[in-house]
Structures are given as structure tokens and as C-alpha cells.
Amino acid sequence: MPDIAGDHSAPRVGLFVTCLVDAMRPQIGFAAIHLLEEAGCVVEVPDAQTCCGQPAFNSGDTGRAAALARQTVVAFETFDYVVVPSGSCAGMIRQHYLEALASDPAWIVRARDLGARTYEITSFLADVRGYRPSGLTLQATATYHDSCAGLRELGILTQPRQLLAAVDGLDMRKLEGNDVCCGFGGTFCVKYPAISNAIVEEKAKAIENTGADLLLAGDLGCLMNMAGKLNRRGAKVRSFHTVEVLAGMTDGPAIGEEG
Missing domain, CATH: 3.40.50.11810 (Rossmann fold)
Incomplete structure (x- = not known):
């Protein structure tokens, strides 16, 4: 594993663990951390993260989805990248936060910026890091x-x-x-x-x-x-x-x- 503790050029990655991984299969989260560190990243798992809001959004509860979107943006917007071991949760952050926050122009700007830095993990490893x-x-x-x-x-x-x-x-x-x-x-x-x-x-x-x-x-x-x-x-x-x-x-x- 590369020694990146003191490497200020290493990208700071916020790992969005996902609800299912956290509750049902934490090993996936640990595997993701291992691979991201192998790829030369500094990885953190923000304590403030919860659900991405996808179940609420898909059920038509846009208000609750918007609240969870704001919470996610605040928890992750200081990172260089957000990496997710799930295409569906990554897709929610990248694309559907803009729909959930459509009536809130200020938050749309922040959500768009975060979405542009959010990746599903295999895409991040292969496309961004060349791992x-x-x-x-x-x-x-x-x-x-x-x-x-x-x-x-x-x-x-x-x-x-x-x-x-x-x-x-x-x-x-x-x-x-x-x-x-x-x-x-x-x-x-x-x-x-x-x-x-x-x-x-x-x-x-x-x-x-x-x-x-x-x-x-x-x-x-x-x-x-x-x-x-x-x-x-x-x-x-x-x-x-x-x-x-x-x-x-x-x-x-x-x-x-x-x-």
C-alpha cells in the first residue's frame, strides 16, 4: 500500500458507504477503502452521512429527498471526490439531486458541483485514477x-x-x-x-x-x-x-x- 499519510497531492476522497452496505455488508465498505488507498487516495468516511434520498425520491417524496440531498452536500462538499460502491446511489447524487432541489437555485449550484465530483467506485478507479x-x-x-x-x-x-x-x-x-x-x-x-x-x-x-x-x-x-x-x-x-x-x-x- 502506498505511503500517502503525508502526501498533500493525494486526492481526498469521501466514501459514501450507502445504507445497504452499512447495514447488511460492511465488508464492501472496507474493500472500497482498501482499493482507494491502493489507488493513492486519502479516504475519509464522514459520520454525518445517511441515506442518499433515493427511496424517498422514487416514491414521490421530493421534500424529504431534498432534505437528505442538502445533508449529503454539506457532509461531502469539502472533498476532492465522492466515491460510492453503488451505481444507483452515485446516480442519485450525480443526476437526481438537481431534480429534487429544482426549486432551490442556491442548492442546485452546490449539488451540481458535488455531482460532478461523484463517481461509482469502478469508474473512479479505472477512469480517474487509472488503477x-x-x-x-x-x-x-x-x-x-x-x-x-x-x-x-x-x-x-x-x-x-x-x-x-x-x-x-x-x-x-x-x-x-x-x-x-x-x-x-x-x-x-x-x-x-x-x-x-x-x-x-x-x-x-x-x-x-x-x-x-x-x-x-x-x-x-x-x-x-x-x-x-x-x-x-x-x-x-x-x-x-x-x-x-x-x-x-x-x-x-x-x-x-x-x-
């Missing part, structure tokens, strides 16, 4: 699901694959319908459970058809949804966030195997 992991070996086959928000809002497609290609022994297999929704969709799976279940059933079959040992993705919500269905089907596929693989943190329980 490439080294010395990693994982003898396994894996397939990759592209989460809707990361793919469609942020253009996250080649970056995770570029980083994973540096892992010796990892054989990536094509997932049919890799860009098709897994059925999670945040509050969608709560509002429309039958539709959500039908979608993830098709996704699970496609994952099993690859014959891969591992399912990888960049959003914990999607991974929890797919891992749950795979486990209920009795599939022998283990699910991990991309950063867990890149940080060499796959020895413990996979997503859905905890407890």
Missing part, C-alpha cells in the same frame, strides 16, 4: 450482472470488467441478458413483489446457465435480490460485490450466506 490491481489470484469462473442505474445513468460497463481482467485465474463468462433488470429496483420489489419475483427468477436461470461459480455486480441491492433467489433455487453460485473480489476478500461468507 489496475496487481498480485491477485482467484481460481474461479464468474459472470457479471450490469445493474440498471450504473449502466444506464452512469455508463458503467467496461470499467469493472477491465479491473477484473487483472485477477489471475478468474475466468469471466458471458451472462445472457446481463443488462436486463434483476427485479430489485429499490422500492419496486416492495410495490410489485410478484413482478419482481418473476424477473429475478428469469435472471437466476440465466446465471445458472453460465455454469459460473461466482456472480459479481456493483450494487448490493441487486446482489441481495439475485443471491436470495439463487439460494432458494439451491444453486451453487456464490455472490460478491466487485470490490470484494478486487480487494481479495472472498474467503468468508458470500452475500446471502451471512449468519
Whole structure:
């Protein structure tokens, strides 16, 4: 790991952990910190962060989403970059804060500035830092699901694959319908459970058809949804966030195997 404690040229990164990572899979946050430090960044995790406001915004509660947007802006605007291990939360900060704060011109300026410095983690590592992991070996086959928000809002497609290609022994297999929704969709799976279940059933079959040992993705919500269905089907596929693989943190329980 580079010695960056006294390097004033190293970018200060605020890690937006996300609610799901904080509550359900903290290892993803630790993996993100490890990778960002490997990429030469000084990383801090502001105590004042809470939800990005996406559930409220998607449910039509723009007022509450705006309040959470303001809180996030205040907590992170002093950092050089904000990095998020989730395409959906990063997309909320980058794009939808401007909608939530549309009636407040002063806050729009601050939100736009923060959004321009906010990145999903694989995009930040590959596109901004030019990072490439080294010395990693994982003898396994894996397939990759592209989460809707990361793919469609942020253009996250080649970056995770570029980083994973540096892992010796990892054989990536094509997932049919890799860009098709897994059925999670945040509050969608709560509002429309039958539709959500039908979608993830098709996704699970496609994952099993690859014959891969591992399912990888960049959003914990999607991974929890797919891992749950795979486990209920009795599939022998283990699910991990991309950063867990890149940080060499796959020895413990996979997503859905905890407890």
C-alpha cells in the first residue's frame, strides 16, 4: 500500500458507504477503502452521512429527498471526490439531486458541483485514477450482472470488467441478458413483489446457465435480490460485490450466506 499519510497531492476522497452496505455488508465498505488507498487516495468516511434520498425520491417524496440531498452536500462538499460502491446511489447524487432541489437555485449550484465530483467506485478507479490491481489470484469462473442505474445513468460497463481482467485465474463468462433488470429496483420489489419475483427468477436461470461459480455486480441491492433467489433455487453460485473480489476478500461468507 502506498505511503500517502503525508502526501498533500493525494486526492481526498469521501466514501459514501450507502445504507445497504452499512447495514447488511460492511465488508464492501472496507474493500472500497482498501482499493482507494491502493489507488493513492486519502479516504475519509464522514459520520454525518445517511441515506442518499433515493427511496424517498422514487416514491414521490421530493421534500424529504431534498432534505437528505442538502445533508449529503454539506457532509461531502469539502472533498476532492465522492466515491460510492453503488451505481444507483452515485446516480442519485450525480443526476437526481438537481431534480429534487429544482426549486432551490442556491442548492442546485452546490449539488451540481458535488455531482460532478461523484463517481461509482469502478469508474473512479479505472477512469480517474487509472488503477489496475496487481498480485491477485482467484481460481474461479464468474459472470457479471450490469445493474440498471450504473449502466444506464452512469455508463458503467467496461470499467469493472477491465479491473477484473487483472485477477489471475478468474475466468469471466458471458451472462445472457446481463443488462436486463434483476427485479430489485429499490422500492419496486416492495410495490410489485410478484413482478419482481418473476424477473429475478428469469435472471437466476440465466446465471445458472453460465455454469459460473461466482456472480459479481456493483450494487448490493441487486446482489441481495439475485443471491436470495439463487439460494432458494439451491444453486451453487456464490455472490460478491466487485470490490470484494478486487480487494481479495472472498474467503468468508458470500452475500446471502451471512449468519
